[in-house]
Amino acid sequence: MSELKETLLKKINSKTAKVGVVGLGYVGLPLSVEKAKAGFETIGFDVQDEKVRMVNEGHNYIGDVVDEELNDLVKAGKLKATSDFSFVENVDTICICVPTPLDEYKQPDLSYVVSSTRSVSKYLHKGMLVILESTTYPGTTEEVLKPILEESGLVCGKDFFLAFSPERVDPGNKTFNTKNTPKVVGGCTEECTELAAALYRNVLDGEIHTVSSPAVAEMEKILENTFRNINIALANEMAILCNRMGIDVWEVIDAAKTKPYGFMPFYPGPGLGGHCIPLDPFYLEWKAKEYDYHTRLIETSGEINDSMPEFVVDNVMKILNKHKKAMNGSKILVMGLAYKNDIDDYRESPSFKVIENLEKHGAEVIVNDPYCPEAKYKKKIYKSVDWNEVIDDADAVIITTNHSCYDYEEIARRAKVIYDTRNATKNVKNNRDKIFKL
Numbered sequence: 001m002s003e004l005k006e007t008l009l010k011k012i013n014s015k016t017a018k019v020g021v022v023g024l025g026y027v028g029l030p031l032s033v034e035k036a037k038a039g040f041e042t043i044g045f046d047v048q049d050e051k052v053r054m055v056n057e058g059h060n061y062i063g064d065v066v067d068e069e070l071n072d073l074v075k076a077g078k079l080k081a082t083s084d085f086s087f088v089e090n091v092d093t094i095c096i097c098v099p100t101p102l103d104e105y106k107q108p109d110l111s112y113v114v115s116s117t118r119s120v121s122k123y124l125h126k127g128m129l130v131i132l133e134s135t136t137y138p139g140t141t142e143e144v145l146k147p148i149l150e151e152s153g154l155v156c157g158k159d160f161f162l163a164f165s166p167e168r169v170d171p172g173n174k175t176f177n178t179k180n181t182p183k184v185v186g187g188c189t190e191e192c193t194e195l196a197a198a199l200y201r202n203v204l205d206g207e208i209h210t211v212s213s214p215a216v217a218e219m220e221k222i223l224e225n226t227f228r229n230i231n232i233a234l235a236n237e238m239a240i241l242c243n244r245m246g247i248d249v250w251e252v253i254d255a256a257k258t259k260p261y262g263f264m265p266f267y268p269g270p271g272l273g274g275h276c277i278p279l280d281p282f283y284l285e286w287k288a289k290e291y292d293y294h295t296r297l298i299e300t301s302g303e304i305n306d307s308m309p310e311f312v313v314d315n316v317m318k319i320l321n322k323h324k325k326a327m328n329g330s331k332i333l334v335m336g337l338a339y340k341n342d343i344d345d346y347r348e349s350p351s352f353k354v355i356e357n358l359e360k361h362g363a364e365v366i367v368n369d370p371y372c373p374e375a376k377y378k379k380k381i382y383k384s385v386d387w388n389e390v391i392d393d394a395d396a397v398i399i400t401t402n403h404s405c406y407d408y409e410e411i412a413r414r415a416k417v418i419y420d421t422r423n424a425t426k427n428v429k430n431n432r433d434k435i436f437k438l
Helices: 003-014 028-037 049-056 067-075 085-090 111-121 140-150 190-201 214-245 249-256 280-291 296-322 350-360 387-393 408-414
Strands: 018-022 041-045 079-082 093-096 129-132 161-164 183-187 208-211 331-335 364-368 374-377 380-383 396-399 418-420 435-437
Touching: 003 190, 018 028, 018 085, 018 111, 028 041, 028 067, 028 079, 041 085, 049 067, 049 079, 067 079, 085 111, 093 111, 111 140, 129 140, 129 190, 140 161, 140 214, 161 190, 161 214, 183 190, 183 214, 190 208, 208 214, 214 249, 214 280, 214 296, 280 296, 296 350, 296 396, 296 418, 331 350, 331 387, 350 364, 350 374, 364 387, 387 408
Parallel strands: 018 041, 018 093, 041 079, 093 129, 129 161, 183 208, 331 364, 331 396, 396 418, 418 435
Antiparallel strands: 161 183, 374 380
């Protein structure tokens, strides 16, 4: 056991280590709160001054964080935020939790990761542990972060420690959160892995599963979301076929899931949304080309999922035609901007692609989402209106997000027609002749 590793391990286990988190978004802020709650003095780093200000004032902006907990931790001096990366020199461990989007060509954009790593590298010191949590392609930790950090003159595994541990945040999940979700950890060396695992064991309640390298941990996260991407694509393809055959796909899935083994239910929808599932498979697809391999299944599933917004709009157009209405000039109420129910996160939400297709066909689109009063998509601002005030005049209602706060019985009573992409109206008893499903 090296002296540096032993010293840091003692600090972690005694919770005297000072810990840092770069990126105070959906992943970073909940993680910062959990570290502070565990007893660690925690510093959050973010380039957005507004986030820094809100955290330091004890004001929460993330749904999975309890407002009172954040405020109490800030007041107790356990958690603070800054945009000044020179404070990195004061921490013993730091986690990087910044976005890893795709560029316009659907290739990995690591600019946030690279920028954050360079900021950390300037103040890297001996005995420090760096953990990347941002989802990325296998090899990023060792091929991108490690060389940048070693520009400091320090050597990975000898002078500092480096690991990857993928975030598994599922916004709005009532059962699993940052605290109790199992964690996967893979370090560049055995000592790196041991230290990273020790940190998480002192913070989280979920199982800490260690793997042999960062690349294994990076690949397992890609596998998780590619698995979901492909199975959702299967559900979407079944929905398209069932639609043509006049079969209710939702009833089919409900019947199939009665089998106690060999089947796991996935559900169709208007497309994929969120910060992981629509993006992560493309990271693997891009990396696979380096090894002269074409990921056919991943590419096909992406094509199916990407086609769903257009499928939705085509079906709405057919429904309007049956009611002797043209799409051009029709007033359409889209209910739901968030990518999943009961949250305010609209990143990559398929609702916007549905809206975009509706507008291309000349529809007048009105939107409602109680969780998203205002949302921006392609430089255009969409403002939520009170659905109670506009539903009577709408020629059609499209349910794109199944928020539990919606009164679906009342929506069905007042709407002229409904196109339900989420099976949100399954328990509606009256006016079912108005409801059409994906």
